Amino acid sequence: MRTVSKRERPFACSFCHKFFKTKAALKTHEMNHLGTTPQRFKCETCNKPFSLKAHYEVHKRTHTGEKPFSCHFCGKCFNYRGTWRIHLRMHTGETPYSCPVCGNRYHDKSSLNKHQKKKGHLGVAVKQEKLLL
Structure with a gap:
């Protein structure tokens, strides 16, 4: 596995110190920490909200037990x-x-x-x- 340098991902999250390639990606990520991301998807089973469909789809596996x-x-x-x-x-x-x-x-x-x-x-x-x- 190749290590990613800080030059390739120069923008660090002030909450969890994860690095991002663009300032826009960092801003979107930090909105999750602040709870200001629009929650467009809601789990029908537990009502947990998600801003990204991909995260919602992965979350559904916790209820179905699917392990792909x-x-x-x-x-x-x-x-x-x-x-x-x-x-x-x-x-x-x-x-x-x-x-x-x-x-x-x-x-x-x-x-x-x-x-x-x-x-x-x-x-x-x-x-x-x-x-x-």
């Missing part, structure tokens, strides 16, 4: 493509996320974030990054 993504290594099935991709890394050994402080590597960003918080590396990594700029 299957691991070709072990047969385990997943309802989300992202979860399936992370699972595949367990079999392939791919660890695309590394701690800039100690070099420990992880299958997913969530595990890296947990490590950085537990070891106190989160603030250190940010300070080092600022020093390099």
Whole structure:
């Protein structure tokens, strides 16, 4: 998996620090955090609102139990493509996320974030990054 540089995605969300290619994409994303995105789709089962049809379609799987993504290594099935991709890394050994402080590597960003918080590396990594700029 290729790492995306901040040059390719220079716009960072002030809420979750996710990066975007365009200012417009960032603005749309931040509207979700603020609750100001128009909710055009509503789940008939639980009434949860969605601004994008694609998100609504994926959400429906939580009610139907549909799991369209299957691991070709072990047969385990997943309802989300992202979860399936992370699972595949367990079999392939791919660890695309590394701690800039100690070099420990992880299958997913969530595990890296947990490590950085537990070891106190989160603030250190940010300070080092600022020093390099």
